Amino acid sequence: PQAASARTDVRDCSVDPPYLPPTATNTTAQLTALRGTMRAHGIHAYIVPSTDAHMSEYIAERDSRLGWLTGFTGSAGTGVVTQDKAALWTDSRYWTQAERQLDCNWELQRTPWIESIGLWILEAVPVGGNISLDPFLFSIDTWNSYSRALHGSGRTLLPIETNLVDQVWGDQRPPPASSEIYSLPPAFTGSSWQEKVAGIRQQMEQHVRRPTAVLLSGLEETAWLFNLRGDDIPYNPVFYAYTLLTNTTI
Numbered sequence: 277p278q279a280a281s282a283r284t285d286v287r288d289c290s291v292d293p294p295y296l297p298p299t300a301t302n303t304t305a306q307l308t309a310l311r312g313t314m315r316a317h318g319i320h321a322y323i324v325p326s327t328d329a330h331m332s333e334y335i336a337e338r339d340s341r342l343g344w345l346t347g348f349t350g351s352a353g354t355g356v357v358t359q360d361k362a363a364l365w366t367d368s369r370y371w372t373q374a375e376r377q378l379d380c381n382w383e384l385q386r387t388p389w390i391e392s393i394g395l396w397i398l399e400a401v402p403v404g405g406n407i408s409l410d411p412f413l414f415s416i417d418t419w420n421s422y423s424r425a426l427h428g429s430g431r432t433l434l435p436i437e438t439n440l441v442d443q444v445w446g447d448q449r450p451p452p453a454s455s456e457i458y459s460l461p462p463a464f465t466g467s468s469w470q471e472k473v474a475g476i477r478q479q480m481e482q483h484v485r486r487p488t489a490v491l492l493s494g495l496e497e498t499a500w501l502f503n504l505r506g507d508d509i510p511y512n513p514v515f516y517a518y519t520l521l522t523n524t525t526i
Contacts, residue, residue: 286375294380301347303362303381309444310345311359320405320431321397322440323422324355329412330495330516336509338450341441347377354393355382358400365393390418394425403430411435453508457515465503472501477523492519 288295314322328339333351342364343349345357350370356363363383366374374384385392397407407426411419419433426433442449462468467475480487492498495514499505506515519526 286372287378287380289380296379297376299376300379301377303345303347303379306345306444307357307362307381310357310440313440313444314357314359314408317408317436317438317440318406319408319434319436319440320401321356321358321407323393323407323409324357324441325409325413325418326351326353327413330493331415332495332509332512332514334509334512336450336453338452341439341445344445344449345441346382347379348374349377350374352388354388356393356397356400361400363396365389390421390425394422397426398429398431401431406432406434408434408436408440410439411437413439453516455507455515457504457506460503460505469502472503473521473526476501476521480523489520489522492521 285297285299287297287300310322314320324342324345326335326342327333328335332339340349342353342355346353346355346362346364348355348364348366348370350366350373353364353366353370353374355365361383362381363385364374364378365385365388367388368386371384371386378384385396401407407422409422414422419435423433476490480490492501495509495512495516498517498519499514501519501521504515505513507513508515
């Protein structure tokens with residue numbers, strides 16, 4: 277093909293052999309390994325999101341499972357792999373980027389909607405099939421959306437706590453972050469962490485449901501509450517943590 281600018285140099289899977297720009301990633305080995313692990317677990321489709329266990333949009337390299345599997349490095353997307361198909365869903369910000377980074381093992385679905393993912397799965401997976409995911413990487417709302425999309429179809433949505441991408445990524449997966457956590461000076465925080473804790477507990481007492489505990493899973497939530505910052509995710513001043521706050525303990 278004639279030389280193209282970086283902006284328009286995208287894959288062409290309609291020619292033989294397919295044309296792939298130098299920015300595309302060969303994902304055959306990753307998909308072969310993942311499919312072998314899926315067969316061992318009796319899984320017919322595996323869903324891979326772009327988030328980490330804290331629902332972060334911007335993630336560390338260790339949590340870039342979708343990027344490792346697909347070559348796509350956009351901050352929002354979902355991949356689904358079956359034994360003979362693979363597809364990526366993303367929004368319009370990333371359509372050109374995806375066409376430059378995906379190889380022809382992948383279909384690009386130009387929508388982020390779970391309903392579209394569900395319809396694709398119903399066509400790709402036969403009745404009686406198991407659709408699986410890592411439950412730590414999905415919110416309750418997202419789980420419920422997938423459950424509704426597959427309800428009554430004869431397919432089973434099956435959480436599996438062993439992340440299959442991590443399993444096949446193996447020793448090549450980057451190590452956990454170990455950056456220093458530091459306190460912000462009072463001049464920058466507005467309130468001490470003790471005052472913030474007291475305020476949350478007051479809200480708990482006043483809430484109609486009278487909760488006895490609050491679980492913080494978002495990284496920015498714990499960082500804000502305790503006036504702490506870190507560097508576990510590049511260009512994001514956060515650190516990996518969960519906080520369980522009760523009426524009397526933290």
